[in-house]
Amino acid sequence: MESGGQWLVETLINMKHKVSLQENRLLSKIHKSAIDRQNNSNTSPDICVIKVLQLCKTMCVRMITEANKRWTKFSCKFSNCRFETKVGYSLKDIQESDVVFILPDSRDWKAIIESRPKGQLWVFHSKEAPFHGPEQSPPREFGNPFNISLTFMTSSDIGPAYHYFDTRNPEQNPKVLRKTKLMSWASSNCNHTSWGRTRFVHELEKHLDIDTYGLCGRLECPRFSEGCWSFRADYKFNLALENSQCPEYITEKFWYNALDAGSVPIVFGPPREDYERLAPPHSFIHVDDFKTVQEFTDYIHLLDRNDDLYLEYFAWRRLGRVEKSSPILTTRIQTGRRLCYIIMTLLKKSLSPDEYPWKDQHPNFHDWWHGLCPKDSQKRRIMDIDV
Numbered sequence: 207m208e209s210g211g212q213w214l215v216e217t218l219i220n221m222k223h224k225v226s227l228q229e230n231r232l233l234s235k236i237h238k239s240a241i242d243r244q245n246n247s248n249t250s251p252d253i254c255v256i257k258v259l260q261l262c263k264t265m266c267v268r269m270i271t272e273a274n275k276r277w278t279k280f281s282c283k284f285s286n287c288r289f290e291t292k293v294g295y296s297l298k299d300i301q302e303s304d305v306v307f308i309l310p311d312s313r314d315w316k317a318i319i320e321s322r323p324k325g326q327l328w329v330f331h332s333k334e335a336p337f338h339g340p341e342q343s344p345p346r347e348f349g350n351p352f353n354i355s356l357t358f359m360t361s362s363d364i365g366p367a368y369h370y371f372d373t374r375n376p377e378q379n380p381k382v383l384r385k386t387k388l389m390s391w392a393s394s395n396c397n398h399t400s401w402g403r404t405r406f407v408h409e410l411e412k413h414l415d416i417d418t419y420g421l422c423g424r425l426e427c428p429r430f431s432e433g434c435w436s437f438r439a440d441y442k443f444n445l446a447l448e449n450s451q452c453p454e455y456i457t458e459k460f461w462y463n464a465l466d467a468g469s470v471p472i473v474f475g476p477p478r479e480d481y482e483r484l485a486p487p488h489s490f491i492h493v494d495d496f497k498t499v500q501e502f503t504d505y506i507h508l509l510d511r512n513d514d515l516y517l518e519y520f521a522w523r524r525l526g527r528v529e530k531s532s533p534i535l536t537t538r539i540q541t542g543r544r545l546c547y548i549i550m551t552l553l554k555k556s557l558s559p560d561e562y563p564w565k566d567q568h569p570n571f572h573d574w575w576h577g578l579c580p581k582d583s584q585k586r587r588i589m590d591i592d593v
Contacts, residue, residue, distance in 0.1 A: 229324065229325050230325050230327065230556050231304040231323070231324075231325035231326055231327070232256060232304050232305055232325075232327050232549070232552055232553065232556070233553060233556045233557075234325065235254050235255075235256055235287060235304065236254070236256070236285045236287055236553065238254065239254035239285065239286055239287050240285070240286065243286055253288065254285075254286065254287035254288065255287065255288050255289075255290060256285075256287050256288070256289050256290070256304045256305070256549075257277065257289075257290050257291070257292075257302055257303045257304050257305075258289060258290070258291040258303065258304070258305045258306075258307070258545060258549070259291070259292060259294055259299050259300065259302075259303035259305070259306045259307070260291065260292070260293045260294070260306075260307045260309055261294070261295060261299075261300070261306050261307060261308050261309060261311070261313070261318075262293055262295065262309035262310070262311045263294075263295035263311055264311055264312060266293055266309060266311070275292060275293060275294070276292055277290040277291070277292045278290060278291055278292060280542055280545065280546075282545075282546035282549060282550070283546070284546070284550055284553075289545070289546075289549070291545060295311075295313075297317065297318075297321045300318060300321045300322065300326075301321055301323055303326060304325075304326060304327065305326070305327045305328075305329065305549065305552065306322075306326060306327070306328050306329070307329045307331050307548075308328060308329065308330055308331060308352070309331055310332065310334065315344045315345060315348065316345075319344065319348055319351060322351070327353045327354075327552050328351055328352045328353050329352065329353065329354055329355075329356060329548060329552070330352040330354070330355045330356060330357070330571070331356045331357075332356070332357050332358075333357070333358060333457075334450075335358070335400075335448075335449070335450035335452040335455045335578070335579060336450075336452065336575050336576050336578050336579060337399075337400045337449070337450040337452070337579065343571060343572045343575045343576060344571060344572060345572060346570060346572040346573065348571075348572075349569055349570055349571065350565055350568055350569050350570060350571040350574075351571070352565065352571060353552060353555065353565065354548075354551060354552060354555055354562060354564065354565070355564050355565075356548065358454060358455055358456075358457070359453075359454050359578075360454060360484075361564060361567075362564060363551060363555065363562045363564050364548065364551055368456070368457055368458050368461050368462075368530075368531060369458075369461035369462070369465075369466075369528050369529060369530055369531055370484070370528070370529055370531055371484070371485060371486045371522075371526050371527075371528060371529075372526050372527055372528070372529045373525055373526035374526070375526065375527055375529075376523070376524055376525055376526045376527060377523045377524065377527050380520065380523035380524060382468060382517060382520045383439055383468050385439075385440060385441060385442040385469075386440050387415075387417065387440045387441045387442070388414065388415045388416070388441065388442055388443060388506075388510060389414055389415065389416045389417070389441055389442065389443040389444070389445065389472075389506070390416065390417045390418070390419065390437070390438065390440075390441040390443075390444050390445070390469070391407055391416055391417075391418045391419070391422075391423065391444070391445035391447070392418070392419040392420045392423065392427060392463060393418075393419075393420050393421070393422040393423070393447075394420040394421035394422060395421075395422070395449055396421060396422040398449070399449040399450065400449065400450045400451055400452075400579070400584055401450075401451060401584060401585065401586070401588075401593045402592070402593035403447050403449065403593070404422050405591075405593060406447070406474075406588060406591055406593050407422075407445060407447070409499065409591045410445075410499065410502075413499055413500070413503045414503055414506060416445070417441070419437075438463060438464075438467030438468075438469060439467050439468050439469070441467075441469050442469060442470060442509070442510060442516065443469055443470050443471075443472055443491075443506065444459075444463055444464035444467065444469040444470070444471050444472065445471075445472050446459040446460040446463060446464045446471035446472060446473050446490075447459065447472075447473070447474045447475065448460075448473075448474065448475025448476070449475075450475060450579060451474075451475055451476070451579055451583065451584050451585060452475065452476065452578050452579035453476050453477070453480055453578060453579065454476055454480050454484065455475055455476055455579075456473075456475065456476060456480065456481065456484060456485070459471075460473060460481075460485070460490070461528060464490075465485075465486070465489060465528050466528060468520075470489070470490065470491060470509075470516070470519045470520075471489070471490045471491070472490070472491045472492075472493065473490050473491070473492050473493070474492070474493045474494070474588065477494070478492045478494055478495070486522035486523075486525070486526065486528065487522050487525070488518060488519060488521065488522060489519060489520075489522050490519075491505075491519075493588055493589060494588075496589050497589060497590070498589050498590045499589050499590060499591060501589070502589060
């Protein structure tokens with residue numbers, strides 16, 4: 207028996223709080239398999255099979271292959287059980303599964319919840335803000351059907367997502383490359399935003415030299431082409447404007463498109479205090495700090511002319527460095543080790559629920575999810591531009 211299985215048996219035997227195995231299919235199967243192997247080492251125990259369904263259909267068509275439409279085997283070191291996963295949407299798939307990942311898609315919530323067998327565990331998975339995933343929220347009358355959450359919020363059971371600032375391993379001799387261009391913006395989401403982002407950029411273009419890429423811009427840069435993003439290092443500033451005004455919603459636009467490239471991100475989305483808490487110190491320019499476009503433009507031109515002031519935005523590199531977080535959240539289709547990590551989190555919560563308080567803190571998922579960035583908190587005027 208693998209050490210992971212032994213750890214689980216010992217934890218179950220010595221646990222201080224009672225866990226109802228009948229109400230947890232995942233824990234029940236793993237527990238039974240580990241006990242069987244411990245007590246019947248010379249016999250062949252019943253085969254333990256745990257099925258993990260990734261509940262998605264329409265939104266996942268481009269992401270899936272014929273292989274992962276079928277039950278595909280994988281293994282996790284912490285258990286002797288055999289794990290199987292697939293991408294599906296049928297009620298039969300739901301009824302057969304022990305764990306269900308709720309991925310972005312439109313769905314009949316009533317039918318799905320009524321098909322949910324007793325003891326099945328659900329994982330809420332979203333890398334997007336509520337504005338882009340209303341179909342992920344069950345109606346209010348269903349309370350909170352999820353066991354754990356996997357989102358961009360730091361309050362989630364698994365999170366945060368994209369990158370983080372690590373002060374344990376600062377750069378010894380950070381270098382800032384010389385830039386030849388002023389500002390860039392890249393986006394292919396021109397309209398499906400909670401504010402007039404594209405209109406805002408077009409207004410800035412009247413005052414600043416901005417190179418725009420993607421479907422919303424004038425310059426071509428195929429998203430997955432080799433070397434497409436090498437241009438980022440040529441710019442002093444990058445417009446890292448999020449598609450939604452939601453707390454903590456700081457995506458790869460900030461971390462990858464700007465900081466990783468050595469540009470200063472100009473940000474909008476979450477409030478300044480979220481950036482101050484999660485990002486490197488003095489590493490960004492928040493548009494909320496300016497009352498008018500002219501005030502903002504003057505400051506950008508000042509930094510462009512004054513190298514000393516501009517380089518102050520890179521002093522944070524002596525304090526730490528930006529590191530990539532786990533790709534668990536940013537990968538839509540889960541396989542192998544990523545699935546195992548999330549399943550282990552489900553087990554840990556089953557055994558130590560007090561360490562994962564998200565579900566208890568948010569008994570009504572609909573109210574929590576849609577309350578993150580309510581409509582009345584969305585700004586409709588940034589600087590002196592209507593958005």
